[in-house]
Amino acid sequence: MAESIKLLKKDFASDPSTSKFKFFEYGEEKTGFALFYKGSYYVYKNQCQHLPVELDWVDNNFLEDEGSFIICATHGAIYEPTSGLCVSGPCKGSSLKSMSFTMTKSEIVVTL
Numbered sequence: 001m002a003e004s005i006k007l008l009k010k011d012f013a014s015d016p017s018t019s020k021f022k023f024f025e026y027g028e029e030k031t032g033f034a035l036f037y038k039g040s041y042y043v044y045k046n047q048c049q050h051l052p053v054e055l056d057w058v059d060n061n062f063l064e065d066e067g068s069f070i071i072c073a074t075h076g077a078i079y080e081p082t083s084g085l086c087v088s089g090p091c092k093g094s095s096l097k098s099m100s101f102t103m104t105k106s107e108i109v110v111t112l
């Protein structure tokens, strides 16, 4: 049975909002985040497509000021929330890695 991470929907206090989590991949600790945006959920690995760094300098701070885009704190790459596509910045045209998940009434269940 595949490992999973469960996030509570009630922890997404506003729309948009995010929830960061840790997971292991090939024995290495990584992070990901779930995004609640315009009534839907999205889950991405927390890795910029420009350099192998996390997107957030301030923990769980993934959105630019207006909350319309995901932003990388290092060099300001801008990603579309719904597709993960980088639309501006040094990695324009590449996409965040999405993670598969299912939902229950109260949880987001990320499959590892």
Ligand code: FES
Binding pocket: 048, 049, 050, 051, 053, 072, 073, 074, 075, 076, 077, 089, 090, 091
């Ligand atoms: S590391 Fe993210 S834009 Fe450069």
